[in-house]
Amino acid sequence: MTSAGRPRAKRDSGTEARILEAARAVFVRSGTGGARMQEIAAEAGVNQALLHYYFRSKDQLAQAVFRELGTRIVPSILGAFASDDSLDRKIERFVHAYIDAVRESPFIPGYILAELHFNPERLTTLAEQITGSDPANAMRSFVERLRVDLNQQAAIGAMRSIAPEQFLVNLIALCVFPFAARPVLRLLLGQDDDAFSRFLDERRAELPDFILNALRP
Amino acid sequence: MTSAGRPRAKRDSGTEARILEAARAVFVRSGTGGARMQEIAAEAGVNQALLHYYFRSKDQLAQAVFRELGTRIVPSILGAFASDDSLDRKIERFVHAYIDAVRESPFIPGYILAELHFNPERLTTLAEQITGSDPANAMRSFVERLRVDLNQQAAIGAMRSIAPEQFLVNLIALCVFPFAARPVLRLLLGQDDDAFSRFLDERRAELPDFILNALRP
DNA sequence: ATAAATTAACTAACTGGTTAATTAATGAGA
């Protein structure tokens, strides 16, 4: 028998995963408001009722997708700051980790940003999920640690003084924005997929220097 | 008589404007997919049929809102680059113009980015509207002019060498992202409206230096 | 036999959009 009297995986196991995958595709390209359950069912190759069988409602399905994508990306990039590397090195690791993590699914940042704009309450759920309840507090202590780091660098004359909030926003902006604004770049700079990829290569190599240089005293 | 046998402004002129205003509010907070015509009608205080009387369809109404917001912001910030100031000064003007233009309606960048993510084709229409057909070409010549500027600064040793595309993305990212990511900042950094406003003041003052410093050789 | 997985068919509510009728400015002519 399986684990706990729980009869599992009858006909075609993996259905739930297939549904989630289809939902991800549809939600990412259409948003929660624009997505249609029917379209998701079709893309998953199942009956529409199955979506409700596995995920009670459209909203819960949307939340599941959002949670999955959010928790997949955030930790990978936060990891760079968990190490005890030098600040210089942390910045470089962050930039590389983010670009590497996101480049194979470049619509995700735009989707997450959009979804957060229209449903800001989702952030609470997501943040609790990641930090384990009380995200604001976890974040505050993170920011304070960063403040100490930055002040120390400023004290020894290695960096100019900067508020940790400004620093964080700058760092994240420079990483996230090119993805979020990809449709704009595509049209306005005439970037096809290939050009965008080269653009990212260049960026990955140069961005850490750009940031460190900006912080030079 | 009026201009051309065209009887104008009967009962309550300004209805169209009121509808557009209501539509703006609803679309900005819910997106095209999430918005409901009924909600817009209610917010405008008119019958739902009037929305169709003035703007044939939901899509056309959404486009009208998008166009209005897009054309309101873009030129004001592009203006900074039209001048013949020094590059340093252009950067400063751009940062100031953007923050000043957007700070009183801080959801607009998030809305525009989200809308472009889900309906990238809207960008074409908008860009044509602003540049007067053939936006890709207008943009290319703009980028090339910028390239010359940047190369010149690099040649005289005033700046490090940087591709105009990277430069543009950096500049815009640093300006736009704080607004687009506002819900995140609000929760994660615990910023209320007031704290956000102070954050913007600080940013407006420091960001030009940050960018110029990053470009130092 | 049992219970999970899956489906076809359905429904109740809602959606964007239409229609036909009503109201009120406007300008032309008597």
Added chain:
DNA sequence: TCTCATTAATTAACCAGTTAGTTAATTTAT
């Protein structure tokens, strides 16, 4: 200046199609 036809503005009621969600029956692994 007083009709009066004309035309724009506005509404209530309606419609057809779609939507998320349900149900009851069927399949299938154990």
